[in-house]
Amino acid sequence: MSGYDIKRVLKSLAWLIGDPSFGSLYPALHALLRDGLATVEVRPRQDKPPRKVYSITDAGREALQEWINQPTSNASLKAFVMRLNLADSLSPAGLVAHLKQRRAQVAAHRATLEQADRTLNEGDDLGQRLALNYGLALANAELAWLDRKLDGLSQQPRPAKHVPGSRTI
Amino acid sequence: MSGYDIKRVLKSLAWLIGDPSFGSLYPALHALLRDGLATVEVRPRQDKPPRKVYSITDAGREALQEWINQPTSNASLKAFVMRLNLADSLSPAGLVAHLKQRRAQVAAHRATLEQADRTLNEGDDLGQRLALNYGLALANAELAWLDRKLDGLSQQPRPAKHVPGSRTI
DNA sequence: ATGTGCATGTAACTGGTTACATGATTCG
């Protein structure tokens, strides 16, 4: 993809992972080139300015794999979605491990929220209770989603062929 | 509260809003003092190091109100939770407005996710589809939560007295 | 005694944003 393309994809997930500026994206791409993790190919087009199409190298794939596999101690939503987005590069087993890891983290997080909710006595700060309640709702929704996906993945580890109209995912 | 107290509260919501380091928290507190938005009171304690208890000033309250009221163009989860956490400082009507604003933003966001989901054809990138699906699930959960809260707030704008065992929020 | 939690701070570094700069194309 080109830098612009990457920006567009990231933008579509802006709610989850934010939307990096070109001022950080292009330098990052240049750094990848410098480190041999990616290559560029300048594609001239009719009546259009040429685009710079970046491709990942073997070294890049290796580094990516390493990044994906390193355990995320912090339960950062952003990092999780980024990894999810790159799930292709994971083996099916790796994906399951990733989801399970996330599940454990969210469950732990929910426990701390519930703990905080319990210690916060009735009369207290409405705002804090609202925020806590919100967090719990989101955590529960995420756990439900993770369980659904994990269930689906364990039942049919690799959907051999696409059945028209099934829309699994 | 003291800087340490603030850190603890923020930490309990780390999943939602992250957990700022002391290296940013203390300087921020000093800046508030400098700008007259807060005051400190040093409270010496028996057998313990003194704590610096910060209090908001009228000017600070004003600035906070301004911050809360300014429309959040970016649907940042972090900013939303922060505002939620400070809902006390809002009038009940302000809180409702805030929730409604958020509802509109999340709905818009869900629409863009659905759009992206539709354009992403079947065979495409599993990772991207997973991330999109995840985003949709979270968005739907949040919308449901917002609707529930908005419903509750419109029915009893201000619960006059606490009824034991009700646990509304 | 040693480590963990309380409690406060500073300085170097880093990663990111904002603003700037350029230029072609497409749409109303």
Add this chain to the structure above:
DNA sequence: CGAATCATGTAACCAGTTACATGCACAT
């Protein structure tokens, strides 16, 4: 014909983290 979108980049600035520095209290 001007505005928006495509498309790429650089430089100044800023907000935050990491690492460092200090010291007391409490539990194992």
